[in-house]
Amino acid sequence: MKVYFIGIGGIGMCGVAGLLKQSGYEVFGSEKGEIYPPASDILKNLGIKVLPFDPENIVKIKPDCVIVGNSVKANHPELLKAQKLNLPLYSFPQFLEKNWFNGKKVLVCAGTHGKSTTTALLSYLMKRGGYSPSFLVGGVLRDEEKNFGYGEGEWMVIEGDEYPSASFDRVPKFFHYKPYAVILTSLEYDHADVYSNLEALKKVFIDMIELLPEDGLLVYNGDDINLNEVVSKANLKAKAVSYGKGEANDFRLLKVDSFLDNQGFMSIFEFSQAYKKEAFQVSLVGEYNVLNTLGVIALLKGLDLFNEDIEEGLKTFPGIKRRQEIIYRDKDLVVVDDFAHHPTAVRLTVGELKKAIKPELTVIFFEPRTNSSKRKIFQQDYVESLSIADVVYLKTPAGIENVPSEDRIDLDRMVEEIKLKGKKAFKLTEEFFSYPRFEWLNYLGKKLVIFMSSAYMEREIKGFLAQLS
Numbered sequence: 001m002k003v004y005f006i007g008i009g010g011i012g013m014c015g016v017a018g019l020l021k022q023s024g025y026e027v028f029g030s031e032k033g034e035i036y037p038p039a040s041d042i043l044k045n046l047g048i049k050v051l052p053f054d055p056e057n058i059v060k061i062k063p064d065c066v067i068v069g070n071s072v073k074a075n076h077p078e079l080l081k082a083q084k085l086n087l088p089l090y091s092f093p094q095f096l097e098k099n100w101f102n103g104k105k106v107l108v109c110a111g112t113h114g115k116s117t118t119t120a121l122l123s124y125l126m127k128r129g130g131y132s133p134s135f136l137v138g139g140v141l142r143d144e145e146k147n148f149g150y151g152e153g154e155w156m157v158i159e160g161d162e163y164p165s166a167s168f169d170r171v172p173k174f175f176h177y178k179p180y181a182v183i184l185t186s187l188e189y190d191h192a193d194v195y196s197n198l199e200a201l202k203k204v205f206i207d208m209i210e211l212l213p214e215d216g217l218l219v220y221n222g223d224d225i226n227l228n229e230v231v232s233k234a235n236l237k238a239k240a241v242s243y244g245k246g247e248a249n250d251f252r253l254l255k256v257d258s259f260l261d262n263q264g265f266m267s268i269f270e271f272s273q274a275y276k277k278e279a280f281q282v283s284l285v286g287e288y289n290v291l292n293t294l295g296v297i298a299l300l301k302g303l304d305l306f307n308e309d310i311e312e313g314l315k316t317f318p319g320i321k322r323r324q325e326i327i328y329r330d331k332d333l334v335v336v337d338d339f340a341h342h343p344t345a346v347r348l349t350v351g352e353l354k355k356a357i358k359p360e361l362t363v364i365f366f367e368p369r370t371n372s373s374k375r376k377i378f379q380q381d382y383v384e385s386l387s388i389a390d391v392v393y394l395k396t397p398a399g400i401e402n403v404p405s406e407d408r409i410d411l412d413r414m415v416e417e418i419k420l421k422g423k424k425a426f427k428l429t430e431e432f433f434s435y436p437r438f439e440w441l442n443y444l445g446k447k448l449v450i451f452m453s454s455a456y457m458e459r460e461i462k463g464f465l466a467q468l469s
Contacts, residue, residue: 003095004061005029006078007069008050012161014039015136015148016067016092018046019100022150028061030054030078037456038140038321042147055081067092074167091165093176101156104134106177107299110160110208111185111221113345117284118185118292120320123149123157125296128313129305133157139320139339147320162204163191172204181217181238181303182209183295187226188344193371198226205230212238219299221291222249241302243294250274251298258285258356260334265324265356266315269293273301282314285324286352322456324353328465333447334359337461341373341454343381350388353448360445362388365428365460367395367453368411374403376410383414387421391440395428395453395460428460438467 003020005013008029021027030051035043043050051057055077058066065088068079082089090098109119116139123135132153138161140147160174160182187205189198209218209230214237220227222242231240243251251273258267265285271278271294282293293314300306319325321337328335334357340349346366354362364386368374373382374397386392394411403409411427418425440447449464451457 001065002026002061002063003028003065003067004058004063004082005067005069006053006076006082007031007072008043008048009035009039010069010071011039011138011140011147012136013067013069013092014042015146016096017048018042018146018148019134019136019150021046021048022148023100028057028063030057036458038145038147041145042140045145053078058082058085058087063087065090065095067095068166068168070164070166072167079167089168091169091171091173091176093165093173094169094171097176097178101178103154104156105154105180106156106158107133107181107183108158108160108174108177108179109183109185110162110174110205111183111227112188112190112342113348114185114288114292115159115161116320116339117289117323118183118296119157119159121284121293121317122183122296122299124317125300125310125313126153126155126157126305127151128316129300129307129310131155131305137320139323141318141320142325143318160208162201162208164194172208174208175204175211178211179208179216180213181299182212182219183299184209184218184220184224184227184230185292185295186221186224186344187230188342190342190372192375192377202226202230202233206234209234209236209238212236214238217241217299217302219243219295219302221295222246223291239302241298243298244291251294253287253291253294256287256290258287258290258352260285260356264326267293271297273298280311280314283317284319285356286348288348288352289324324349327461328468332444333441333449333468335449335451335465337451337456339454340452341368341370343378343385346382346452347385347388349452350385350450353450354388357448358446359448361390361440361443361447363391363393363440363447363449364389365393365395365449365451365457365464367397367455367457368409369397369454373397373454374400374409375407377407379409379414380417382409383417383421386414387418387423389423389450391424391426392418393426393428395457397453438464441467
């Protein structure tokens, strides 16, 4: 079967392209302009040639069907050409549902925060446990340099996203996955460009978990007020299991100790289940990552899949790129690249990194890149979260001019408000690349520098690292 991807450069789209190619499909794709890492590296390693957008591509290649990315508008020339030729059109979740899952039991990891790491951890542990799952993650696994894998087993592990699937398929992506089991990590208001309020977002989560079959399983963070409401309102057929720090949870986290050693981050944690205490180690940092790990353990135990190989695998999980990823380290400086962009994720990530590394000076380079973060709805929350640091640099994101001025985040105002909290704050400009050495680099104590954006801040990171030589 010959498949053509319009907008193949997205991380989800290139992962699906990889899954299809590994399972025997002929794969072609196009993109508007240059594709950046990690998607460009994934596609190169797959040997998939990416064409510039051109409706004649559809005519020449003659695909059996076309998969359309959710960033592709309804008037896109290639999409219009495919429609004119009466070719079957799919969003990628729709294609997976109708043509690829083939009776697999689908395990979905969803929630506002931590779903990529949770999905990657679940897929890694199931591989270590001998279950040969297929998987699709919204981030690149550090050990495999890709975000997908084709396995021979009955399980499919996939990151669940509530965003609409495509311009012609407004169904939230995770509806198409018809899950057998679900992990819900958290639920806060997000995707302000799609959902008018938190109640609208809760509704799609309720509808999604109601899809679970009677012999399925729901695992959820029982400390999360919004998730408790969702679970209580849903007409659940599946068994529900909670995890968290609260006494009422089925899996209760008792203790966490995170640290950075010569091998990287590690957390030692204790939890109880049915009055039985257990202690494990996982190669992740911070309480919020350990809670997500506990959700994975709860799912695997609930499905009777947990074994000794999985327990050992917790210690060796390599993580995924741009999630608390250390990109430079010496005795006085640790530099981390991170994907966090929601204000809660920013606050939690910075707080947990500070606990583990114990810096005397913390510096953040932050870009509000997502459709939601470009809007002023989270502006004051960002001020509070970023002020955990001592020095903050704010980058103006691409496309911010497309947000109506009355709704747009005000970075200049944020700089002034962060300064009022006694911290140093600056707006990044093009002059950043010709800055003299940052004054605070001369500070003799231990320093933590974090680059935070939903997109890789390549120019800024390279420019900063160049100052260290």
